[in-house]
Amino acid sequence: MPADKRATVHWEGAGKTGKGQISTETGALKDYPYGFASRFEDDKRGTNPEEILGAAHAGCLTMAFAFALEGAGFTAKSIDTKAAVRLTQDGPGFKIDRIQLELEAVIPGIDEAKFQELAAGAKAGCPLSKALASVPEITLKATLRS
Template sequence: MAADKHASVHWEGAGKTGKGLISTETGALKDYPYGFASRFEDDKRGTNPEEILGAAHAGCLTMAFAFALEGAGLTATSIDTKAAVRLAKDGPGFKIDRIQLELEAVVPGIDDAKFQQLAQGAKEGCPLSKALASVPEISFKATLKS
């Protein structure tokens, strides 16, 4: 079942003034722009590696939780997950020093204790959570909605 997933980047120019294009094999991102301004400033005309990482982590966690519910004989009406990834100065460079995950779900027939148990297990078992274990702080909040 193991399969490589592919993405590519094309970059032209220097670090601060250059521009890049990110693409994924599925076409979800096709020559999508990114650069210094969309990564380190507040330019919304492009993406950045940190928001893509956050989207991937939120997607992985959400799917892991859906599978955990299924394994418990439950199905969510809805699951909404947000991720915030912080890029912080680290000496002469930068590092990701924090990821905040928030999952909210409507799950008929579950109590909060079971919900929290399944949500925490999904967070710990998600492949991206495992891959990102070196991030110093990964916070997680799960909220059962009615």
């Protein structure tokens, strides 16, 4: 059975004025800063949970798509995926109401219909898409490049 993947957060202070650090067990993030300004304003000196979620979702979709291609007898020359996660006001709190995924790939020998079928299946089947099923809108724009 696979082991749990772990991350930790340390926070000090109040919600708006406090500061936190996010770390992952792999060291990909090590005491990486985040706070109100990097989450709700345009401060690029830290990260936020939504951009980390977007990166995770894009990574999950990309890998699921690569496996789907392999199962159908194709190998991607390249796959590039972007995710945009929108955080909106929800009463006194906030919610994620939209995730937009964009996948562009170069895949020798595949036709557009098969490409779209496999991309849609990867979106539906990736573990993070399943975990995020409560998000009202998750879209995928898949573009086949030559």
